[in-house]
Amino acid sequence: MSAARGVSRRNFLRNTASGGGLLLLGFCFNTKAMARNRRAGEPHSFTPNAYIKILSDNSIELMIGCSDMGQNVVTGLAMIVAEELDADLDRISVKVGPVDPEYFNPYARSMLTGGSTSTYANYDRLRNAGATARIMLIAAAARHWDIEPSRIRTEKSIIIDAVSGNKLRYGDLSKLASSIPLPDTVKLKPESRFRLVGKEVGRIDSEEKITGRARYGIDVQLPGLCYACVLHPPVFGASIVSIDDAVAARMPGVRKVKQIDSGVAVIADSFWRAKKARDALKVVWDEGAWAGTSSATLDQQYRELLKDSAALVKSNGDSKQAFMQASQVLDETYELPFLAHACMEPLNCTVHDHGDCADIFVGTQSQSGDQKYAAEVLGYAPDKVNIHTQVLGGGFGRRASKTADFVTEAALIARGEPWPIKMVWTREDDMTSGFYRPKYTHRVRVALNKKGEIDAWEHRVVGQRVSIGGFVDSGKSAAFDSAQVEGLVPFPYDVAGLRVEARPLVSPVPTLWWRSVGHSHTTFAMESMVDEAAYAANADPVNYRRKLYRKNPRMLKLLNTVAEMSDWGEELPEGQGLGVAVHDAYSFKAVCAHVAKVRVENGRFRVEKVWCAIDCGFAVNPNGVRAQMEGCVIFGLNGLTGQITFDKGRVVETNFHNYQVCRMSDAPQIEVVIINSGAEMGGIGEPGLPPIVPAVTNAIYAATGKRIRTLPARL
């Protein structure tokens, strides 16, 4: 199950570093040449395209453009190549390529891992890459044996003459295949002949991750490496009045104290010494306006803003008329807090400024952006800044920083310094230095007719911007932010009257996409209100949703599947309840529904079980899809318990003792059913998240009669 080791680039770097490190001290790596060309001591290889390298020892290196932060694209993409190449999956190792258009995410037009795009964005091109390599290997074997190519078949990186039974390994042909011209077109396998894609496959990188051998960004070792720790402002928007580093600068191991845009950095010969000296800095701050802010005043401000009309996002039909004729009107406010990503690997970045170019070693989702912004800070052309992508200890959006915040911070620290410097954030830095899922407040009004059906839906959202206009657009001109209304537009329910409004507000709190982006908050308001409407209409919550999705067979199938899985409708003992939530995460081209079972005892609730139905069109690796659904549920439960709040402008939650995340004892059992509907292939890293919180709060209502409209949930 584990991938073959071979001479991986990471091993190569480490070996070079420990063996004198000449390469590192004077020169930059030429990452493109390293990616494509043969290295000293490396076996001969056949490199038919930017993605595949077949080495003479019969191992295969797959170079991809997306980062694996746990979502398992390493295995999925290796399966896709191995399928068309008829390769031995166990001998494929996967690396992230240099910043190069060959590896760009076509949906972002840059090297960016996000939006749950990796599998479907690479499916066709990697199938083509694999099929091309295979045809060239067959041509090489035909030439070698002097036979017709039609006699040749392939199997698990072996090439076989079907008549004589002669065999060659792919690696044996690496030289000869390199001389074969690229074919104009290739024929792909019919899906009916797939032996890997669509099957249950385990991760190919498990072994290195369970033995401590995997090298994450925080593990980077370089000769002469120094460490940096940064003192950030205590309040967002604060500025430095004076720095007293008299004590810090004289502490053992300290090389330098350096003011940078984002604070004051201490560079030392070990992380611990850098941190101790950082903690000994005495800085006087002008704390600025945000120092007057507490979460209670913020909550009030957001609720006040909801009262005014906001930018019109979408309107259909005549909602005003529907409200005038309604037999019931529901009018509720839903509140969601700022949330931290809290990746298990605290943010870190290692930069070596060589004076005319730089090497950056970082676990990142956003190589192109990091390169661009780091190059600006360092004063080099982007192609003089090499991004070496390391293994990521979680991402969830945080390592796709719009402004490359932690990478430019590390670049500023290392700029002009003689040492490579590894900047590491403590957990407190990571939790309190920002880039949160924004706080949002929703007001939802629905008009129910005599039959209890929703005739009109009015929805207003207040919250800070994440992006304007879509995926990576950070423009400031639009009247609202797409992440405020993602999930609402296009509107999924069959309702005649609709009005959606959004009001972005500005604050110094840095905000960013958080797994599933806009869907993470809109779904809570939408699926809570649908549940409230169902109860107001004396209807069963599943039946009620069936009507809302009557014109949408895909959603109906999903809903019926999850209802069946969970034995929906069965009587439960006192104190237990089932809640359902369904969501079209159209941004990721996938739809997901959860039913949660909750037990309430002694004023506390526990999520005991979650049933999940997911339709992402086609599951390349069902095992990987299930793992992502489990991950979405458990990461999503953070939205039920977690919050980032402010007191006098300071972030209150500083570490895992007061930022509540799901632990083993909180983790529900999770059962997943995958629907291979044949719809266009979608992504799976995010669509499992949005429905989990409303499924649970709806279950709490079923168990207790208490409706949770403000998160984190409190009974």
Next chain:
Amino acid sequence: MSISLKINGRIQLVDADADTPLLWVIRDTLKLVGTKFGCGMAQCGACTVHLDGAAIRSCMIPVAAVAGKDITTIEGLSEREENSLQRAWIEEDVVQCGYCQSGQIMSAAALLAENPNPSDEAIDNAMSGNICRCGTYPRIRKAIRRAAAYAEDASL
């Protein structure tokens, strides 16, 4: 100061400030980077190692306090020939980003050493100090049960 540490069966002399947490000596001085930094306040378990066989959080314990004691890291655990836990981890396909998994396995190994056939409740209790943000808990539970079954089979 110079401190004598017994790590993974080998005695090593390290030069470190006495108050440096064991974690940073293991990672930055001894370059055994399989043990991870997660929180620095014994809240997440990423830094779990064994101290005389018991699972401890290395991020808060000063290196001077563990001189002469028997310390095992994930690298030491992985060197052992029979490791039913790591086999079970692969078979249940537990891993996602993997960053917390060294700590998870070290905690699980200490649990099984003390309680070879833990109940679900015992697993939850022993493992709740190890945070995984990717959400691998259901598979960790299964892998621990599977490893316990292997150990039982082996002892029959």
